[in-house]
Amino acid sequence: MPQPRISWKDFCRVVGVSIVSGLFLLAGCSGGSSGSSATPQVSISGVSQARLGSTVQLTATVTNSVSQAVTWQVNGVASGSSTTGTISTSGLFTPPPSIPSPNTVTITAVSQANPTASASQTESILNPIPTISSAIAIANSTGGTYLLDVMGTGFVNGSQLQITGQSFTTVFVSATELQATITLPSGATSVSVGVVNPDPGSSSPVTANAQVQTPKATVAAAARLLDQATFGPTLSDIAHVQQVGLPAYLAEQFGTPATLLPDIATPPPAACTNNTVPCEQSEWWQTVLTGNDQLRQRVAFALSEIFVISTNSVNARAVTPYQNMLAQDAFGNFLTIMKDVTLSPGMGAYLNMLNSKKPGNGQIANENYARELMQLFTTGLFMVNQDGSQQVDASNNPIPVYTETQVQAFARAFTGWTYATASGASPATFPNGTPNYDAPMAAVESAHDTTAKVLLNGANLSAGQTSAQDLDGALNNIFQHSNVGPFICRQLIQHLVASNPSPAYVSRIAAVFANNGSGVRGDMKAVITAILMDQDARAGDTNPSFEGGHLREAMLYTANVLRGLGFTNTDANGYYSSLSNYTAALGERPYGSGSVFNFFPPDYVIPSTTLNAPEFGQENTASAILRLTLADNLTHNKISGFKIDLSSTSALGMMASNPGNLVDSLGVIFLHGQMPAQMRTAIVNHISTLTDPAQRARVATYLVITSSLYKVEH
Numbered sequence: 001m002p003q004p005r006i007s008w009k010d011f012c013r014v015v016g017v018s019i020v021s022g023l024f025l026l027a028g029c030s031g032g033s034s035g036s037s038a039t040p041q042v043s044i045s046g047v048s049q050a051r052l053g054s055t056v057q058l059t060a061t062v063t064n065s066v067s068q069a070v071t072w073q074v075n076g077v078a079s080g081s082s083t084t085g086t087i088s089t090s091g092l093f094t095p096p097p098s099i100p101s102p103n104t105v106t107i108t109a110v111s112q113a114n115p116t117a118s119a120s121q122t123e124s125i126l127n128p129i130p131t132i133s134s135a136i137a138i139a140n141s142t143g144g145t146y147l148l149d150v151m152g153t154g155f156v157n158g159s160q161l162q163i164t165g166q167s168f169t170t171v172f173v174s175a176t177e178l179q180a181t182i183t184l185p186s187g188a189t190s191v192s193v194g195v196v197n198p199d200p201g202s203s204s205p206v207t208a209n210a211q212v213q214t215p216k217a218t219v220a221a222a223a224r225l226l227d228q229a230t231f232g233p234t235l236s237d238i239a240h241v242q243q244v245g246l247p248a249y250l251a252e253q254f255g256t257p258a259t260l261l262p263d264i265a266t267p268p269p270a271a272c273t274n275n276t277v278p279c280e281q282s283e284w285w286q287t288v289l290t291g292n293d294q295l296r297q298r299v300a301f302a303l304s305e306i307f308v309i310s311t312n313s314v315n316a317r318a319v320t321p322y323q324n325m326l327a328q329d330a331f332g333n334f335l336t337i338m339k340d341v342t343l344s345p346g347m348g349a350y351l352n353m354l355n356s357k358k359p360g361n362g363q364i365a366n367e368n369y370a371r372e373l374m375q376l377f378t379t380g381l382f383m384v385n386q387d388g389s390q391q392v393d394a395s396n397n398p399i400p401v402y403t404e405t406q407v408q409a410f411a412r413a414f415t416g417w418t419y420a421t422a423s424g425a426s427p428a429t430f431p432n433g434t435p436n437y438d439a440p441m442a443a444v445e446s447a448h449d450t451t452a453k454v455l456l457n458g459a460n461l462s463a464g465q466t467s468a469q470d471l472d473g474a475l476n477n478i479f480q481h482s483n484v485g486p487f488i489c490r491q492l493i494q495h496l497v498a499s500n501p502s503p504a505y506v507s508r509i510a511a512v513f514a515n516n517g518s519g520v521r522g523d524m525k526a527v528i529t530a531i532l533m534d535q536d537a538r539a540g541d542t543n544p545s546f547e548g549g550h551l552r553e554a555m556l557y558t559a560n561v562l563r564g565l566g567f568t569n570t571d572a573n574g575y576y577s578s579l580s581n582y583t584a585a586l587g588e589r590p591y592g593s594g595s596v597f598n599f600f601p602p603d604y605v606i607p608s609t610t611l612n613a614p615e616f617g618q619e620n621t622a623s624a625i626l627r628l629t630l631a632d633n634l635t636h637n638k639i640s641g642f643k644i645d646l647s648s649t650s651a652l653g654m655m656a657s658n659p660g661n662l663v664d665s666l667g668v669i670f671l672h673g674q675m676p677a678q679m680r681t682a683i684v685n686h687i688s689t690l691t692d693p694a695q696r697a698r699v700a701t702y703l704v705i706t707s708s709l710y711k712v713e714h
Helices: 008-018 023-028 219-229 235-244 246-254 277-290 294-304 316-329 334-343 345-350 368-375 404-413 467-479 484-496 503-514 524-533 535-541 554-565 579-584 621-635 651-655 659-671 677-687 693-705
Strands: 041-045 049-051 059-063 070-074 085-087 092-094 104-111 118-126 131-139 145-153 160-163 166-168 170-174 177-183 190-196 206-213 567-569 642-644
Touching: 041 104, 059 070, 070 085, 131 190, 131 235, 145 160, 145 190, 145 206, 145 235, 160 177, 166 177, 170 235, 170 651, 177 235, 219 235, 219 246, 219 294, 219 524, 219 535, 219 659, 235 246, 235 659, 246 294, 246 524, 277 294, 277 316, 277 554, 277 579, 294 316, 294 484, 294 524, 316 334, 316 345, 334 345, 334 368, 334 467, 334 524, 368 404, 404 467, 484 503, 484 524, 503 524, 503 535, 524 535, 554 567, 554 579, 554 621, 554 642, 554 659, 621 693, 651 659, 651 693, 659 677, 659 693, 677 693
Parallel strands: 041 118, 049 118, 131 206
Antiparallel strands: 041 059, 070 104, 085 092, 104 118, 131 145, 145 177, 160 166, 160 190, 170 177, 190 206, 567 642
């Protein structure tokens, strides 16, 4: 009798439970393990709201499948994107940096075992709930108004500061700082401050008490100091200096560690494979724009324009340790700066002290560094008085500081130095052909001239001394020369405060260089403090018409505007080197001077005048037009790799509804709160004819940063 037929499906249902594994079942039963024919199903659990700055954990569950693995998507893109938010393989969703439009995204989990099985969840992106860590109200110079400065977390563009429920026009400084100008009753010592974020996700205000303080510095004094001592004031820094006072701010900066440029990798990044200069320049820009040690970096910048080296003839790998050396030495002793510069392989290569050996076989010691060390770096060509005025002889002729014979003596004192070994030691032979840019040059005694040498003021270096002994003796001989104080102090004043300082100003600072009050010569911290706190430096705090200041050279101008307006680096690799393309058109780029005389000589006089104004050595008809172009590029977001937000929702754009407030804010940032009334009226009247808030902000900013009052730092 024939046996009844049984289907594969029935067979699997009957015997599948007793067969744990087996090729026959896997092949014949299509991988079924329980006899179920149900298709996989995906579900998502987890909250459906995510606030900026936080994360949300989502969980995907796959039923009717052995595999629980899923692929996560945001708006159909695997793992998401920077504009919609990202999600990890474990389902951790991170919202984007800002609210997208619309403020919802779709998160999908797709089964990896069966891609036709998926589930989606709508996630609403909300503003964060703010917190307040501190708040302070500083009295302004105008009666009855206060600058309210609030620190915390979770602030967004559109956050509102409130006093007893009343909202004030709020400046969004950053995600951790808000500011507003408020009015308070006379005699108030504290006030309750609230912060509320806008929709979507608005919540009840968070509150804290703000202490009311009398400022220790006016807006003008704070902003002017920052203009002289940093790469550009910001609203936040101005408020801070007002709060702590000028001396305390300088003390803070003296105690801030140096921001060091990272060494360019070997091999260098792909962007610098054929040319390391862009990487070096990128690191410099990033440091001066974002570093907390603003005073240190500003002084290092001044020193780099005195002790000049250039990538025009030096490997950019040498520039990074050279810049770091200047930053680390900026607050030390000038003799230390002299020695570290002298032994720098960057300077050694630039001015030929590297591999200069003792005379012999018809060759002489290279005189280049010895000559420039005196002429450009320390003493100058002619004898001067403490106030920088030139000394003359009985025939009314200037008196030379040194002779050619003395240059030759210094050149022989500086022989025998070459690249150090990889460990920083002296090589066995001279010269060492393997560059080491990260260590000071090392001496090879067989290449050093050991004869006696006569230096400045008749001082002698005895015969038979080592390379190090001769070098120390030669540097100390120059350091003790009476010209060094007035020569160097005048240049530091020119770079930080005023192009044409008064003789009395130079004399006061040179006296501090000679003696810091404790018998120490060359104390840079004392010299810098004296320069910035001198009566001539501070006269403009209360008298805007006080004559002084200097033209903002190209790199300072660009950095000042970027810092003042608040920038975001948008380069995919975080590079800053594109800025050099814009400043190069104006005659400058970091460590790119055309000669050892810097981008402009310190003794440059404007033609047809007697006015000493070094930076005007760069100014001509072409550069004046190009500076206008740069200002236009900055205000219209045309700087590659950077974004300046002047839209209608930006801090300045939101002020545009009141043209007067907008112009006043720009005046504080860029003109120390000292904008002349006529200029203010002209700008306010002009932008009042514009209806678009963003256009008002752009035009007002352009008019301020292209004005002669801003081009020349007063």
